[in-house]
Amino acid sequence: xxxxxNLHARIADEGREILKGLSLDVxxxxxxxxxxxxxAGKSTLxxxxxxxxxxxxxxxxxxxxxxxxxxxxxxxRAARGLFLxxxxxxxxxxxxxxxxxxxxxxxxxxxxxxxEISTPDFxxxxxxxxxxxxxxxxxxxxxxxxxxxxxxxKRNDILQMAVLQPKICILDESDSGLDIxxxxxxxxxxxxxxxxxxxxxxITHYQRLLDYIKPDFVHVLSGGRIARSGGPELALELEAKxxxxxxxxxx
Amino acid sequence: xxxxxxxxxxxxxSLSRQFGEAVGDxxxxxxxxxxxxxxFAQFARIGLPHRRIEAWKYTDLKARVxxxxxxxxxxxxxxxxxxxxxxxxxxGAIRLYVVDGHFHPEISDLAGLPDGLSVTSLAAGxxxxxxxxxxILAGLDIAKEDAALALNTAFMRDGVxxxxxxxxxxxxxxxxxxxxxxSHAVSVHSRGIVILGSGSKLGLIERFVAGDAGHQRSxxxxxxxxxxxxxxxxxxKSDDPxxxxxxxxTASIGSNARLASFGLASSGDLSRRQFFIRFDGDHSTxxxxxxxxxxxxxxxxxxxxxxHVGLACESRELYRHVIDGEASGVFQGKVIVRPGAQxxxxxxxxxxxxxxxxxxxxxxxxxxxxxDDVACxxxxxxxxIDEMPVFYLMSRGLPRPEAEALLIRSFVGEVVDRVGxxxxxxxxxxxxEGLDAAIDVWLAGRALALPHGSPAKGKA
Numbered sequence: 001x002x003x004x005x006n007l008h009a010r011i012a013d014e015g016r017e018i019l020k021g022l023s024l025d026v027x028x029x030x031x032x033x034x035x036x037x038x039x040a041g042k043s044t045l046x047x048x049x050x051x052x053x054x055x056x057x058x059x060x061x062x063x064x065x066x067x068x069x070x071x072x073x074x075x076x077r078a079a080r081g082l083f084l085x086x087x088x089x090x091x092x093x094x095x096x097x098x099x100x101x102x103x104x105x106x107x108x109x110x111x112x113x114x115x116e117i118s119t120p121d122f123x124x125x126x127x128x129x130x131x132x133x134x135x136x137x138x139x140x141x142x143x144x145x146x147x148x149x150x151x152x153x154k155r156n157d158i159l160q161m162a163v164l165q166p167k168i169c170i171l172d173e174s175d176s177g178l179d180i181x182x183x184x185x186x187x188x189x190x191x192x193x194x195x196x197x198x199x200x201x202x203i204t205h206y207q208r209l210l211d212y213i214k215p216d217f218v219h220v221l222s223g224g225r226i227a228r229s230g231g232p233e234l235a236l237e238l239e240a241k242x243x244x245x246x247x248x249x250x251x
Numbered sequence: 252x253x254x255x256x257x258x259x260x261x262x263x264x265s266l267s268r269q270f271g272e273a274v275g276d277x278x279x280x281x282x283x284x285x286x287x288x289x290x291f292a293q294f295a296r297i298g299l300p301h302r303r304i305e306a307w308k309y310t311d312l313k314a315r316v317x318x319x320x321x322x323x324x325x326x327x328x329x330x331x332x333x334x335x336x337x338x339x340x341x342x343g344a345i346r347l348y349v350v351d352g353h354f355h356p357e358i359s360d361l362a363g364l365p366d367g368l369s370v371t372s373l374a375a376g377x378x379x380x381x382x383x384x385x386x387i388l389a390g391l392d393i394a395k396e397d398a399a400l401a402l403n404t405a406f407m408r409d410g411v412x413x414x415x416x417x418x419x420x421x422x423x424x425x426x427x428x429x430x431x432x433x434s435h436a437v438s439v440h441s442r443g444i445v446i447l448g449s450g451s452k453l454g455l456i457e458r459f460v461a462g463d464a465g466h467q468r469s470x471x472x473x474x475x476x477x478x479x480x481x482x483x484x485x486x487x488k489s490d491d492p493x494x495x496x497x498x499x500x501t502a503s504i505g506s507n508a509r510l511a512s513f514g515l516a517s518s519g520d521l522s523r524r525q526f527f528i529r530f531d532g533d534h535s536t537x538x539x540x541x542x543x544x545x546x547x548x549x550x551x552x553x554x555x556x557x558x559h560v561g562l563a564c565e566s567r568e569l570y571r572h573v574i575d576g577e578a579s580g581v582f583q584g585k586v587i588v589r590p591g592a593q594x595x596x597x598x599x600x601x602x603x604x605x606x607x608x609x610x611x612x613x614x615x616x617x618x619x620x621x622x623d624d625v626a627c628x629x630x631x632x633x634x635x636i637d638e639m640p641v642f643y644l645m646s647r648g649l650p651r652p653e654a655e656a657l658l659i660r661s662f663v664g665e666v667v668d669r670v671g672x673x674x675x676x677x678x679x680x681x682x683x684e685g686l687d688a689a690i691d692v693w694l695a696g697r698a699l700a701l702p703h704g705s706p707a708k709g710k711a
Contacts, residue, residue: 051645051646052642053638053642073645073650074645074646075648075649075650078646078647078648086643089643090639092644092657092661093661093664094660094662094664094668095657095660095661100657103649103653104648104649107649107653
């Protein structure tokens with residue numbers, strides 16, 4: 001479904017290379033965890049996949065369902081089913097959460113040549129997904145992420161994911177800054193979306209999140225490429241030993 | 252008049268000729284005529300304001316106004332009937348029409364006015380030499396130097412005088428619609444007066460509508476807010492592509508009183524809204540706010556002077572400019588705190604969003620404080636759209652123009668939120684819908700102007 005091969009990328013303004021030949025294949029239904037030390041390029045990978053234009057891809061390619069992904073605008077990627085849950089979800093003052101969700105749903109449907117969602121269908125969809133994430137009417141009426149706690153922002157991002165129903169979900173440190181209760185709610189929200197057609201890339205620094213969202217594969221990102229891949233046991237090993245081995249390898 | 256030697260530009264020479272021809276026909280008693288002569292003489296001493304006059308530094312009328320359009324005549328019956336038949340923007344409002352500078356009671360809603368509200372024409376008040384009107388026309392000291400106001404005093408033809416009796420709370424909004432009808436360029440000088448008695452309340456909407464024939468419009472609203480009185484004023488200039496539009500609001504505010512004035516401006520080549528506000532009494536509040544949307548080569552100037560004379564008054568000014576294309580915006584705000592005005596609480600902010608590399612904004616906030624126990628502050632910001640929220644919205648599926656439009660609406664929304672917080676609360680929804688629609692029209696025009704596939708980009 002998502003195929004990353006030999007991806008090289010650098011920060012556009014300063015030219016420092018962050019990704020140095022990263023390759024990864026993600027198939028429908030799979031959950032891949034990407035772990036790694038700070039500065040390994042985890043968030044860079046997430047941003048490049050979503051289409052943030054601060055990065056310049058110098059080599060390699062990314063394909064989604066066989067089509068070149070890197071030539072598409074972020075909104076075109078979204079319409080094709082790619083979703084990024086942000087490490088720091090952005091505040092949009094003056095735009096109600098509900099309005100924003102509906103605008104996003106309809107923008108994607110329009111891009112796919114579908115008709116707009118009816119208001120009753122939309123309300124039903126949001127109500128169902130919101131209750132799972134313990135998001136009340138009050139949060140839906142408020143401006144997007146404005147005055148939200150860290151946990152509320154992360155839950156709100158997962159709500160967007162649940163409502164937009166993407167096929168490949170990338171979670172960039174969705175566990176950072178969360179207490180154990182918020183972490184559990186976010187994990188429940190993600191687990192509810194797991195399906196044979198949908199894949200996940202979970203980017204995280206700590207193993208903790210993976211206690212709640214069980215990955216099929218664990219990869220260590222270090223020095224701009226996948227340094228090691230394995231099953232869930234690799235996360236436990238990292239938790240015990242740290243990233244010291246990889247830091248040396250990268251240096 | 253020796254002063255004529257200063258009037259050199261073609262526009263100034265035309266104004267001088269127009270004044271000489273019109274002054275005999277303009278309404279008013281002898282005292283009014285004296286006022287007009289004095290005002291024109293004041294104008295003639297400096298001519299059209301130019302960049303060396305500090306208050307007009309960024310809006311040089313002498314350079315920008317090539318010619319003065321001929322004075323407008325009274326509109327004909329056909330034009331008036333057509334105007335009267337137009338749909339209403341605010342349901343249930345008392346609608347008053349000022350067409351080509353003349354108040355037209357015959358097409359205005361004067362039947363069944365609420366108790367305590369009187370609506371008369373300025374021309375009648377001038378002819379009758381109403382003493383209270385004359386006192387208001389004489390104006391505030393802080394406005395004395397202004398050439399645009401002086402020019403309006405010289406030429407003012409007509410307008411609406413609203414008297415609200417002591418204690419009268421007028422729950423129905425009053426809507427003054429200013430229309431310019433001719434298909435050729437004309438100039439219009441109108442003046443309205445609002446006198447709020449003690450403890451009275453009024454909600455006032457002004458709407459400016461004109462064709463794009465190159466009209467030149469000067470309108471002045473002079474307000475006296477009595478003790479304990481409250482006025483909420485909303486001015487909408489979204490359908491007024493006048494070549495030149497200068498709106499002036501002067502107000503003197505009594506004790507325990509409240510004045511709020513919001514303005515939306517999204518049309519017109521060259522426009523200026525200026526405010527001269529004085530707190531005469533104690534413990535009163537002022538809330539001035541506005542949203543200004545500019546594109547192409549539009550230029551809009553918001554200039555205000557707020558003078559705190561009384562004790563413990565609170566003033567708030569918040570303006571948001573959105574500037575695209577080669578347009579330019581100006582915000583000049585001066586808050587003066589006189590020696591006796593202790594416990595003054597003043598806060599002023601101007602924020603501008605620049606959507607193109609050629610867009611310009613000049614911010615000039617000033618505080619002049621002569622009292623030692625006050626809390627005053629101001630802030631001005633100017634910047635491009637943040638790329639991070641744009642990316643966030645795009646990553647959820649919104650194409651760039653839609654993402655930018657949403658963020659612009661959000662930026663402007665924070666000032667539009669101030670509408671309907673006072674006497675106009677009952678009309679809030681229809682007002683907000685009208686304002687949102689005007690903002691959408693502006694945004695739609697912008698989307699069309701965006702070159703396909705090469706979106707405007709700002710630096711975060």
